[in-house]
Amino acid sequence: xxxxxxxxxxxxxxxxxxxxxxxxxxxxxxAPIIIIMPLSFNYxxxxxxxxxxxRLDPAGYSVRWYDNLLTFGMSAPDAVRDSSWWADVWAxxxxxxxxxxxxIVGFFSTIVATVLGTIAAMGLSRPEMPFRKLIMAILxxxxxxxxxxxxxxxxFFYSDIGLSGTYFGLVMAHATLGIPxxxxxxxxxxxxxxxxxxxxAQNMGAGPVTTFFKVQLPLITPGVVSGALFAFVTSxxxxxxxxxxxxxxxxxxxxxxxxxxxxxxxxSILAVATILVIFSICLLTVVELLRRRSERLRGVTPS
Amino acid sequence: MASSDMxxxxxxxxxxxxxxxKAALANASRRARIRAFIxxxxxxxxxxxxxxxxxxxxxxxxxxxxxxSANMVxxxxxxxxxxxxxxxxxxxxxxxxxLATASKERSAGNVGTxxxxxxxxxxxxxxxxARKADKLEAPFKEAILALDPQWARPDLWAAMRSASAAAxxxxxxxALDRQIGADGNFEAAPENVQIYVKLFIRTFxxxxxxxxxxxxxxxxIAHLLAVLPLRHASLLMILVLLPFWTSLLVRTTSWMVLLxxxxxxxxxxxxxxxxxxxxxxxxxxxxxxxxxxxxHILLPFMILPLYSVMKTIPPAxxxxxxxxxxxxxxxxxxxxxxQTVSGIGAGGILCFILAVGxxxxxxxxxxxxxxxxxxxxxxxxxxxxxxxxxxxLAAMLLAAVLILYWAYDRIIGIDNMKLG
Numbered sequence: 001x002x003x004x005x006x007x008x009x010x011x012x013x014x015x016x017x018x019x020x021x022x023x024x025x026x027x028x029x030x031a032p033i034i035i036i037m038p039l040s041f042n043y044x045x046x047x048x049x050x051x052x053x054x055r056l057d058p059a060g061y062s063v064r065w066y067d068n069l070l071t072f073g074m075s076a077p078d079a080v081r082d083s084s085w086w087a088d089v090w091a092x093x094x095x096x097x098x099x100x101x102x103x104i105v106g107f108f109s110t111i112v113a114t115v116l117g118t119i120a121a122m123g124l125s126r127p128e129m130p131f132r133k134l135i136m137a138i139l140x141x142x143x144x145x146x147x148x149x150x151x152x153x154x155x156f157f158y159s160d161i162g163l164s165g166t167y168f169g170l171v172m173a174h175a176t177l178g179i180p181x182x183x184x185x186x187x188x189x190x191x192x193x194x195x196x197x198x199x200x201a202q203n204m205g206a207g208p209v210t211t212f213f214k215v216q217l218p219l220i221t222p223g224v225v226s227g228a229l230f231a232f233v234t235s236x237x238x239x240x241x242x243x244x245x246x247x248x249x250x251x252x253x254x255x256x257x258x259x260x261x262x263x264x265x266x267x268s269i270l271a272v273a274t275i276l277v278i279f280s281i282c283l284l285t286v287v288e289l290l291r292r293r294s295e296r297l298r299g300v301t302p303s
Numbered sequence: 304m305a306s307s308d309m310x311x312x313x314x315x316x317x318x319x320x321x322x323x324x325k326a327a328l329a330n331a332s333r334r335a336r337i338r339a340f341i342x343x344x345x346x347x348x349x350x351x352x353x354x355x356x357x358x359x360x361x362x363x364x365x366x367x368x369x370x371x372s373a374n375m376v377x378x379x380x381x382x383x384x385x386x387x388x389x390x391x392x393x394x395x396x397x398x399x400x401x402l403a404t405a406s407k408e409r410s411a412g413n414v415g416t417x418x419x420x421x422x423x424x425x426x427x428x429x430x431x432x433a434r435k436a437d438k439l440e441a442p443f444k445e446a447i448l449a450l451d452p453q454w455a456r457p458d459l460w461a462a463m464r465s466a467s468a469a470a471x472x473x474x475x476x477x478a479l480d481r482q483i484g485a486d487g488n489f490e491a492a493p494e495n496v497q498i499y500v501k502l503f504i505r506t507f508x509x510x511x512x513x514x515x516x517x518x519x520x521x522x523x524i525a526h527l528l529a530v531l532p533l534r535h536a537s538l539l540m541i542l543v544l545l546p547f548w549t550s551l552l553v554r555t556t557s558w559m560v561l562l563x564x565x566x567x568x569x570x571x572x573x574x575x576x577x578x579x580x581x582x583x584x585x586x587x588x589x590x591x592x593x594x595x596x597x598x599h600i601l602l603p604f605m606i607l608p609l610y611s612v613m614k615t616i617p618p619a620x621x622x623x624x625x626x627x628x629x630x631x632x633x634x635x636x637x638x639x640x641x642q643t644v645s646g647i648g649a650g651g652i653l654c655f656i657l658a659v660g661x662x663x664x665x666x667x668x669x670x671x672x673x674x675x676x677x678x679x680x681x682x683x684x685x686x687x688x689x690x691x692x693x694x695x696l697a698a699m700l701l702a703a704v705l706i707l708y709w710a711y712d713r714i715i716g717i718d719n720m721k722l723g
Contacts, residue, residue: 011631022527025520029602030542032557033549035567039560047560048570116346123342128335135343136717137708142354144708146660148677149697152684153357156364156694176353179346184720237550240662244684257552261667265559273553280548284541287548 033277040065040270047267065271069095072268095272098256105167105252106235109174113231116175117182118224122216124183125190136183143180150177151244158245165247173241178231185230189223189294222294226287233283358701365474365694370417371466374410375401379467390460395443398454402429402436420689421462421473421483428453458483474695499679499696506675509594510658516598517605517654518647525609525646530618547603555664558596562586562668588670596664601657605650608715612646649715656707660700676700 003015043062044050052060071077073094079085089096123129124136142150154173155164163169193216201211217224239254246255253272260269316324372379377397385394405411415429432450439446447454462483465473476482476489480497484490491497524543528536546554561567569583578584586592616639624634662677669678676696683693711717 014631018523018527022523025524026539026542028520028599029524029546032554032561032599033546036553036557036560039567046565047563048565048567116349120343120346123339126335126339126342128332129339129343130336133712133717135347137712138355139346139350140717140720141708142350144656145358145704146662146677146700148660148662148680149358149361149701149704150354152680152693152697153359153361154353155684156360156690157357160360172353176350179350187718233548237552239552240681254550254552257556258663261552261556261559265556269556270560273550273556276550276553280550281545284544284548288541288544 036270037274037277040267040274042267042270045267047265047270065267068266068268069093069271073097094251095253095256098251098253101250102236102252102254105170105174106232108167108171109178109235110228110232112171112175113178113182114224114228117179117227117231118186118220121183121186121190122212125187125193136187139183140180142176147177147238147240151240154241155244164245165250167250169245170242170250173245174235174238175231177238177241178234181230181234182224182227185227186220186223189220193219219297222290222297226290229283229287233280361694362698362701364691365698366471367469368417368420368466368471368474368691369469370413371463372469374405374408374414375463375467376404377401378463382464382467387464389457390444392442392444394460395447396441399436399439399443399447402433403439405429406433406436416688417466418459418462420477420692421466422458425453425459425462428459461488474691475699477692478695478699499676502674502676502679503699506659509590509673509675510655513594513597513601513658514605514651514654516594517602518651520598521602521605521609521650522643522647525606525613528606528610529613529616543603543606546599547607551600551663554600555596555667558592558599559587559668562592562595587668588673590669590673592668592670593665593673593675596668597658597661600664601654604653604657608649608653609643609646612643612649616642645715649711649719652707652711652714653720656704656711659707660704 003012007015038053039047039049041061041063042050042053043060043064050060070089070093074088074092076085076088079088120139124132124139129135150173154169158164158169163172197215197219198211201215202208206214237254239252239258242250242252242255243258246252251259253276257269257272260266318324318327322330375398377400378394381394381397385391390398402411405414411430411433412426414433415426418429419426428451432447432454435450453459465471465483478499480492480500481489482492482496528539528543531539559566563569564583564585564587566587568586569578572578573580573583586595620638620642621634624638625631629637659675660677661675662681665674666678666681669675677700680693680696680700683689683696
């Protein structure tokens with residue numbers, strides 16, 4: 001959008017002030033995420049930049065809050081840091097336990113959501129699918145219905161059938177929340193899929209299973225993987241359902257953060273937040289690379 | 304009676320095995336439909352089991368509560384027989400019998416809780432009466448009234464009558480700020496205890512404000528991304544997608560850090576001398592905090608649909624308008640803006656739907672006046688334990704969201720929902 005040569009002065013002013021406005025909005029979007037990173041290295045237990053930090057004095061910075069993530073909940077945090085100390089971290093540290101729980105629940109719910117979601121998206125993208133819109137609306141609804149309503153419903157349902165406080169129940173609930181993302185990303189990939197490739201494969205004698213694994217799956221893999229990443233992030237970031245149906249032992253990272261924020265917010269939370277931001281930067285990179293690969297595979301050239 | 308335009312029997316096209324071609328085609332397409340449906344079936348069953356059934360069960364709970372009816376059997380019989388008649392000696396006898404049973408089964412607390420939902424402050428009436436129920440003797444009316452004269456209250460009997468059936472609309476009445484009056488009928492609750500209708504209105508107003516702010520902030524960004532060369536746009540797109548991929552709790556925490564009275568924004572304002580040290584702005588634990596943090600969180604949901612619409616608008620239209628003599632403002636208003644309406648609709652409805660049901664951010668930064676209806680549902684689920692009222696509030700919120708969802712589908716179509 002270069003400034004045209006026939007622009008009058010008013011338009012010139014607007015052209016540059018528009019850029020400034022956009023820059024300010026971008027700052028609004030990104031600043032809150034960036035600002036917690038240096039603050040998590042604060043030596044003092046404050047949520048603002050101390051004079052030492054502003055002078056870039058090394059004494060103003062420390063990794064004590066990151067260290068606190070390991071020691072919090074340990075049986076002997078002050079012992080010598082040898083192998084038994086690390087074993088203690090692995091077995092007792094609260095945040096490590098929470099991370100383990102988050103990864104276990106996230107991993108299994110992602111698998112359930114991705115497998116069921118991909119198979120369903122194959123059916124949904126067929127032109128002959130009956131009641132396509134209605135079924136699509138039902139399958140997307142877990143993303144639309146407020147999470148508190150889903151959690152309330154699951155609370156009653158799980159207490160009746162004895163699933164509350166179980167990992168199985170939590171995995172099922174998180175899979176349900178992740179499914180809309182898998183459906184959306186995989187059907188979007190399937191839209192650009194050339195169906196004559198399937199007929200070609202069948203023409204050459206491939207059965208439906210061979211056609212799926214040898215022809216369809218390689219082409220839709222980028223969509224499936226980014227759907228799976230969405231499902232994982234949904235589970236990894238979910239706190240309300242865990243609060244309602246999880247037992248006391250089932251502390252996940254978001255739940256631990258939630259408790260930390262509600263009770264007494266300490267810079268340890270900022271340390272966790274920083275780690276999570278770095279984690280989401282990695283995820284974003286993977287998704288972006290996958291999107292480009294998918295466009296290349298489908299022959300879409302960037303305009 | 305064959306009509307003239309129907310082909311004669313032997314003119315029908317047939318396949319090799321002799322079935323008419325039409326029937327064979329219909330068969331084949333039916334099989335294809337069934338095959339497609341079978342692929343979707345496992346997920347559909349899964350969603351029904353883990354999503355639709357729990358929500359259905361919650362809805363049924365909003366209409367029922369058997370804490371009173373299951374424990375007060377005799378009184379239930381009396382109400383069935385006598386309807387709205389004033390309580391007589393038989394009614395008090397039934398009450399005494401039920402209280403004695405409740406005392407034995409230790410369920411008087413539950414019974415009292417149920418009536419307490421309708422008439423706050425009456426729970427102790429039931430628990431203390433149940434403790435002395437064994438010693439009650441005929442005539443029961445005098446005996447019970449001697450325990451506590453409040454037992455003669457007509458609104459108490461009206462509450463017990465309406466609680467004597469498990470199925471009830473009382474929780475919806477309560478969710479609409481209506482209560483049992485002195486004459487036993489439902490009436491509007493006094494002004495100072497009306498909370499739910501106000502809360503619904505506040506939720507909707509705040510959602511409109513947040514959606515409007517998202518539109519104001521999202522429109523320029525989406526436009527800039529759509530008109531910049533792709534190389535620059537995809538770099539700037541990262542700034543939109545990174546917040547989208549970042550944990551909700553992380554973003555809420557960041558805003559708490561920024562907005563608190565000893566936080567970064569206030570420190571900067573004090574350092575710049577804009578506000579005095581004792582005049583630090585209260586931007587958290589109030590509506591301001593909720594609106595700022597939620598606008599930030601929902602902004603990507605506005606930018607992404609707007610961007611995907613704006614990308615398809617050919618720049619030639621605007622150039623044509625300019626060459627025909629339109630000013631840049633007219634070009635924007637008459638040519639560009641109308642073409643973005645579908646994006647505005649998609650982003651607006653999506654933001655609004657998400658805002659109306661938001662829970663986490665208002666709970667953490669909302670304080671007293673910045674919380675939404677979801678927070679009240681959570682309060683009744685976790686603190687006051689009035690689960691049926693929570694379910695009734697949730698059902699009303701669900702109805703609102705489903706209407707919006709239906710509108711979204713009609714206007715934009717669910718197939719067109721995109722992520723990143």
